[in-house]
Amino acid sequence: KYGAAQGIERPAILVMENSFHGRTLATLSATGNKKAQEGFAPLVEGFIRVPYNDPEAVRAAAAQHANIVAILVEPVQGEGGVRVPALGYLNQLREICDQNQWLLMLDEIQTGNGRTGRYFAFQHNGIQPDVLTTAKGLGNGVPIGACLARGQAAEIFQPGSHGSTFGGNPLACRAGIAVVETLFNEGLIARAAQMGDWLLEQFRERLKDDAKVVDIRGKGLMIGLELDRPCAELVAQARERELLINVTAGNTLRLLPPFILTEAEAEQLVTGVVELIRAF
Template identity: 65%
Template sequence: MSSQVMPTYARLPVVFERGEGPWLWSTDGTRYFDAISGIAVCNLGHAHPAVAAAICDQAGKLVHTSNLYGIALQEQLAAELCRLGGMDNAFFCNSGAEANEAALKLARRHGHGRGIAHPKVVVMENSFHGRTLFTLSATGNTKVQESFEPLVDSFIRVPYGNAEAVAAIDDASVVAVLVEPIQGEGGVRVPPAEFLPALRQLCDQRGWLLMLDEVQTGMARTGAWFGFQHAGIQPDVMTLAKALGNGVPIGACLARGAAADVLTAGRHGSTFGGNPLACRAALSVIETLQRQNLIARAAFLGQRLLNGFRSALADHPQVLDIRGRGLLIGIELDRPCAELTQRALAAGYLINVTAERTIRLLPPLILTDEEVQHLIEGVARLVNDFTAA
């Protein structure tokens, strides 16, 4: 059947019509276990009653006015996020790419304020920050950059997890470091425990901004509100999106200290960013995470999954590593395994493969113990069948 939708995705042959918790039902009535939560978006699962009620109530009151006027729910959401993350203010937009775009613009303007004509940002190999031209240029993946050159020439790239490589940079034009606390698209790469503290120290010594891309790791995914909290540090800039609205598009760029004074009236904006509907959904997400103690639950379930997979796949010669933090899990095989997404679909599971050979699992935080076991058994069976073929 022909489609008028641009073919920017190699979509799997299924269409969903409803969901509940970690489950999705296709148009033919088949049930699937969503182990990627819409790519780390639906942390509360699908059709969460509290979020659904908040959206319906707000839609009946006010959806949009514009940022030419005050938005009370936006003020409330900014205050909550700053309280949870130790930040000073927030800019709202509609996606992770836009949030990272705001952070990069902030860094560039910060550099100009210091008299640097061509400000540069240190970024990491195998990173992913978005598909706008600026964020695509920051991304460390030549495959997604191909055919969009020339890219923005503002970045110095170093190996992820290597603080010594950052320390070795000798360039007076550097103004910031942009890094993911855990690389999701890069293959669920967890850096050494000393990496983020070392970056914080370097940024303090050299007057750089430490900017953390928490688009995938934020909002309790890793068993803390934000991934940086595991390292006991504080960023100057932090970006959020994905799970912030549990499916309602919303992104945020939060800043602290001197970075909080950079973006002033007329210097950045967003027509839809932080509208009443999106902010009401995000406030409902935060309230639900707190009320149901899902931050601690994510840490507990994540350890159960890691232990379960390590036991089920113990001594498996084709499994190189099983790693992660909270409910961000990677199972790395010794071979490309993209076809596993199709095999999983046929078996009733939605999974994802990143960096060619790492199965990425991002299940919702509301899983029951039985659903955790269902996921362990199902994915282990897929891996065993695939590697035996």
């Protein structure tokens, strides 16, 4: 609707390589993962893909495609391997959007609700998106999602433009309120930042001599340990050690610990994962 209002017949959204935005048809089309898209063709048109963490590629796309109307991006790529972009990446995307009258749309499904040490990850950059999606942690296990918009983006949808069978139901909304109140009242967002810094420091120190470890990165309690080889079998091996992890992008252990992680549990996590990697 935003593109149509500007008289653009076939508007396009700029999306990133190795991204993940969901499994409904449009979000799957926006996703930069061929494996996730297998078997779902034909996908939706209207997405132009560029490398993540590359503002110059975005500028080049702007020069080549006059029909771009928005950027959709994850502040940290979760399924893509916990890819943390350069510090000013989102600021540069905000600047490019302003210059071209595009919308900056952030997918904070994984990064939102305190996961990176701020309520939303974009707050690390001191910017404002035009559209933001949030879910997962918002309900702490109760299914809920929300799409937030401001400015022109907030004026696009009018009553009747969109509907949802279960959207806004009282149970999910009350759960969401309880989660937000708990995050702030118990200082859990600051704790996520503190514990995340400690975990990163510990992993980097204890794994610095392990040649299998390519990179250790993260933001808050969203941590990725990249190995030099596929390591999907570590999920089952970790479970035998009473650790719940997952492997994403084929070779990256993704850790998303709960915000109520105690110091003893954090030590148990580090010790267990380090032993797991060393034995692999």
